Amino acid sequence: MEAALKTYFGFSGFRSYQREIIQKVLEGRDCLVVMATGSGKSICYQIPPLVTKKTAVVVSPLLSLMQDQVMSLKQHGVKSEYLGSTQTDISVSGQAEKGAFDVLYMTPEKAVSLPSRFWSNLQAAGICLLAVDEAHCISEWGHDFRTEYKQLHMLRDLLVGVPFVALTATATQRVRGDIATSLTLRNPHIVVGSFDRPNLFYGVKSCNRSMAFINELVKDVSKNCTVGGSTIIYCTTIRETEQVHEALVAAGIKSSIYHGRMGNKAREESHRSFVRDEVLVMVATIAFGMGIDKPDVRCVIHYGCPKSLESYYQESGRCGRDGLPSVCWLYYQRSDFMKSDFYCAEAKSQTHRKAIMESFMAAQKYCLLATCHRKFLLQYFGEDRTTDCGNCENCTRTKNERDLSKESFLLLSCIKSCGGRWGLNLPIDVLRGSRVKKIVENNFDKLPLHGRGKDYPPNWWKALGGLLLAHDYLKETVHDTFRSISVSPNGYKLLSTADKGDGASLFLQLTAEMIELEGHGGSQCKEEGLNPLGPSESEKISEDELKIYQVLLNVRMQLAQDIGTAPYAICGDQTLRNFAKFRPSTIARLANIDGVNQHFISHYGSIFIQNITQLAKELNLPVDDLSAVESIPAAPKPTQNNLPRSLGGAKFCSWELWQKMKFSFQKVAHYRRAVPIKEKTVISYILDAARDGCEMDWSRFCEEVGLTHEIASQIRLAITKLGSHEKLKPIKDELPENVTYEMIQTFLAIEGLGLSDQVFGTVPTDGIQSKTSEAPKTTSNGSEVGADVCDASPLTKRGQTDGSLICGDEPASKLQKIDGQGVNSTAATGATEDAILELVEGRNGVSLEDVVKHFNGSKRECVVEMLDNLEGNFLVYKKNGCYMIM
Numbered sequence: 001m002e003a004a005l006k007t008y009f010g011f012s013g014f015r016s017y018q019r020e021i022i023q024k025v026l027e028g029r030d031c032l033v034v035m036a037t038g039s040g041k042s043i044c045y046q047i048p049p050l051v052t053k054k055t056a057v058v059v060s061p062l063l064s065l066m067q068d069q070v071m072s073l074k075q076h077g078v079k080s081e082y083l084g085s086t087q088t089d090i091s092v093s094g095q096a097e098k099g100a101f102d103v104l105y106m107t108p109e110k111a112v113s114l115p116s117r118f119w120s121n122l123q124a125a126g127i128c129l130l131a132v133d134e135a136h137c138i139s140e141w142g143h144d145f146r147t148e149y150k151q152l153h154m155l156r157d158l159l160v161g162v163p164f165v166a167l168t169a170t171a172t173q174r175v176r177g178d179i180a181t182s183l184t185l186r187n188p189h190i191v192v193g194s195f196d197r198p199n200l201f202y203g204v205k206s207c208n209r210s211m212a213f214i215n216e217l218v219k220d221v222s223k224n225c226t227v228g229g230s231t232i233i234y235c236t237t238i239r240e241t242e243q244v245h246e247a248l249v250a251a252g253i254k255s256s257i258y259h260g261r262m263g264n265k266a267r268e269e270s271h272r273s274f275v276r277d278e279v280l281v282m283v284a285t286i287a288f289g290m291g292i293d294k295p296d297v298r299c300v301i302h303y304g305c306p307k308s309l310e311s312y313y314q315e316s317g318r319c320g321r322d323g324l325p326s327v328c329w330l331y332y333q334r335s336d337f338m339k340s341d342f343y344c345a346e347a348k349s350q351t352h353r354k355a356i357m358e359s360f361m362a363a364q365k366y367c368l369l370a371t372c373h374r375k376f377l378l379q380y381f382g383e384d385r386t387t388d389c390g391n392c393e394n395c396t397r398t399k400n401e402r403d404l405s406k407e408s409f410l411l412l413s414c415i416k417s418c419g420g421r422w423g424l425n426l427p428i429d430v431l432r433g434s435r436v437k438k439i440v441e442n443n444f445d446k447l448p449l450h451g452r453g454k455d456y457p458p459n460w461w462k463a464l465g466g467l468l469l470a471h472d473y474l475k476e477t478v479h480d481t482f483r484s485i486s487v488s489p490n491g492y493k494l495l496s497t498a499d500k501g502d503g504a505s506l507f508l509q510l511t512a513e514m515i516e517l518e519g520h521g522g523s524q525c526k527e528e529g530l531n532p533l534g535p536s537e538s539e540k541i542s543e544d545e546l547k548i549y550q551v552l553l554n555v556r557m558q559l560a561q562d563i564g565t566a567p568y569a570i571c572g573d574q575t576l577r578n579f580a581k582f583r584p585s586t587i588a589r590l591a592n593i594d595g596v597n598q599h600f601i602s603h604y605g606s607i608f609i610q611n612i613t614q615l616a617k618e619l620n621l622p623v624d625d626l627s628a629v630e631s632i633p634a635a636p637k638p639t640q641n642n643l644p645r646s647l648g649g650a651k652f653c654s655w656e657l658w659q660k661m662k663f664s665f666q667k668v669a670h671y672r673r674a675v676p677i678k679e680k681t682v683i684s685y686i687l688d689a690a691r692d693g694c695e696m697d698w699s700r701f702c703e704e705v706g707l708t709h710e711i712a713s714q715i716r717l718a719i720t721k722l723g724s725h726e727k728l729k730p731i732k733d734e735l736p737e738n739v740t741y742e743m744i745q746t747f748l749a750i751e752g753l754g755l756s757d758q759v760f761g762t763v764p765t766d767g768i769q770s771k772t773s774e775a776p777k778t779t780s781n782g783s784e785v786g787a788d789v790c791d792a793s794p795l796t797k798r799g800q801t802d803g804s805l806i807c808g809d810e811p812a813s814k815l816q817k818i819d820g821q822g823v824n825s826t827a828a829t830g831a832t833e834d835a836i837l838e839l840v841e842g843r844n845g846v847s848l849e850d851v852v853k854h855f856n857g858s859k860r861e862c863v864v865e866m867l868d869n870l871e872g873n874f875l876v877y878k879k880n881g882c883y884m885i886m
């Protein structure tokens with residue numbers, strides 16, 4: 001599992017619960033996973049197919065989300081596709097049912113409409129799980145109820161024995177129950193993680209939504225953009241979306257717009273330009289809700305109170321998914337709270353309507369809070385959080401607590417005197433001395449309290465009402481869409497102290513709105529801009545490092561444009577920051593950095609190393625900061641993914657030992673056999689696997705077979721001369737004696753796969769040639785060979801994992817790689833990569849000193865180089881200063 005995690009995703013360790021969930025799924029157990037937004041739920045269904053080589057089917061509600069995930073997975077070397085209305089490739093479905101994909105996404109509509117034949121075929125090919133992402137959509141109590149989700153249980157009968165995994169970030173106890181029942185989960189393993197997103201700062205402000213406010217907001221967003229990272233601004237109406245977008249464009253900020261009245265194509269284009277960093281800001285309605293998986297969104301702004309606290313959590317959860325500090329701001333205006341009818345209009349049942357009302361009220365409460373926002377959010381989701389977070393607007397702004405007992409007694413008494421049948425507005429109007437019809441008709445203008453609250457504006461009283469609700473002195477009752485406020489038992493207790501004349505003091509924290517209304521507030525947007533905290537200590541990098549980081553951002557952007565993907569799909573911002581900070585100069589050092597996967601190493605490794613070393617030189621900075629390398633956890637051994645499922649056992653096994661375990665032909669031939677098979681049989685097995693589509697390290701293969709660039713040219717010439725390559729013997733007879741059948745077979749296999757140019761042409765030729773054309777310095781002066789090894793390209797290095805080097809035209813087996821000793825001494829004390837691997841494998845963590853001591857006949861630098869090579873090739877990794885086997 002760890003190997004797949006590092007190889008495909010570049011991560012060196014699982015986050016909380018991931019391992020446990022994957023383990024359960026592999027055991028065939030149903031799971032119900034409730035974990036925070038951005039906590040890494042996807043890995044839970046993405047790793048099992050890579051381990052089992054069977055397809056994982058993922059039901060997901062949004063096409064845009066699926067498309068992003070497919071794009072990202074492809075960049076990680078994971079075979080992935082989606083089925084849904086926007087899929088234009090008609091062959092995908094056919095390939096999918098043959099099990100061609102590791103991860104197959106589909107909409108719920110698609111999942112329930114596919115013929116049963118599709119499912120039986122896929123099951124025959126191999127299916128390791130069915131994941132239902134955003135599973136809260138199943139429940140009417142969830143904030144995004146989707147009727148099609150209710151039909152997913154139909155798949156249960158079609159997929160006998162397949163574990164179902166339901167995943168969501170937002171599910172109260174009631175929603176969890178609905179999910180388990182609706183999907184008929186069987187004895188599910190339930191994981192409920194913390195909802196906390198510690199890297200997110202939560203801020204709330206009241207605003208008036210004037211053009212002046214929008215302009216101020218634009219200024220703040222613009223400041224934020226210069227710091228880097230993307231911003232999403234969620235608006236509650238299409239008109240506001242357009243207004244804010246226009247203001248951003250007028251200010252010269254690259255931004256996109258996204259709302260439900262735009263056509264599919266325009267929306268897709270908008271989405272695409274945002275994920276590819278062509279624009280920095282996305283202004284959207286909640287139509288953009290769950291559909292964004294971009295890890296480097298640094299700021300999410302809600303311009304208006306969201307329709308529910310669940311959707312707020314979900315939408316603000318798009319922020320800082322890579323774990324870096326990020327900010328979430330919510331700007332509300334009191335008129336937002338009048339929208340309950342509008343939201344309830346979409347109710348599909350009475351229960352649904354009640355659920356909509358309840359969660360809308362929770363969102364309001366969140367807006368009006370004077371205490372810790374995070375605590376409130378977490379408590380809403382049932383998490384017992386007693387301490388304030390210190391990382392939200394209310395925790396960080398200067399405390400403004402005051403004895404509000406007098407005002408509170410007034411408001412509570414007025415609400416009580418009005419009979420507790422109204423909302424907050426009427427009693428407040430009474431306090432402020434209004435004589436509107438409703439007040440006069442009910443004789444409330446005769447109350448002694450009438451007109452006693454003129455010192456404060458209505459919104460101040462409303463804010464106080466919000467505080468008293470939050471502190472449980474008032475209670476709110478919902479009747480359909482109408483809400484009434486009455487005094488709670490706690491409130492009566494408080495009032496009774498006033499009646500007795502010994503009125504208790506009531507110290508409450510004033511909300512930002514109250515302070516502003518009292519005339520002490522500053523501008524509506526924060527003076528510090530949107531980011532009140534700045535980078536944390538560990539986040540800080542020097543000015544020079546920042547320069548490198550910015551160049552690397554451009555390199556990544558260019559690469560992404562060239563291959564038509566999103567920059568984040570290549571690697572994350574944090575990974576680039578670590579490159580800038582630690583400046584790895586070798587593939588091994590690069591591979592050691594978190595977030596670097598095998599696909600990255602093989603496709604972009606050398607480009608980044610080139611840039612990093614060049615920039616470090618220009619800026620006079622050292623490379624390979626050793627303390628950093630120690631501190632960054634590292635890498636597991638690669639797992640092969642594209643396994644043809646038709647390949648016979650012996651062939652597959654030989655290929656797996658050679659390619660995955662990096663065994664030599666000889667070692668494969670002897671592996672667990674009383675009577676070893678012939679090496680030439682091993683070679684032909686592996687070549688068959690390659691023809692069958694298995695991934696191959698051709699550079700290493702050629703080295704081991706002894707097929708050099710020169711020999712390849714000779715073979716090509718011989719074939720041209722003969723005009724045929726049907727029979728091997730005539731070709732062999734045309735060639736010098738040292739050219740073996742195995743070399744010819746290898747050459748023909750490479751030709752047959754159309755890889756000649758790649759293997760013998762540009763890039764790999766360098767790798768092979770550099771080894772073949774240089775004088776063999778191996779036998780007498782190993783340290784020089786060591787130096788060659790260090791400088792070799794990744795392709796060349798991979799060829800050395802069994803300890804062999806090709807020198808000249810000599811077959812590899814004759815030139816066992818040594819490092820300072822003669823061939824004869826190698827077995828005793830000389831280090832080879834193979835021997836080091838064996839040593840590491842046999843122990844649970846071995847330090848560099850131990851390895852050096854063990855190979856006491858070898859030079860320390862050579863051992864270090866070999867270990868570096870092994871790290872770069874994802875065969876060993878370093879943890880707490882010890883080398884471990886992947």
Ligand SMILES: Nc1ncnc2c1ncn2[C@@H]1O[C@H](COP(=O)(O)OP(=O)(O)OP(=O)(O)O)[C@@H](O)[C@H]1O
Binds near residue numbers: 038041168293321322
């Ligand atoms: N073990 C890990 N180590 C480091 N990063 C990880 C790990 N697992 C996941 N991540 C990263 O965390 C981020 C969020 O992961 P993911 O998209 O799976 O979140 P999620 O739980 O599905 O969130 P949401 O509910 O919001 O969709 C991604 O950028 C992912 O690459």
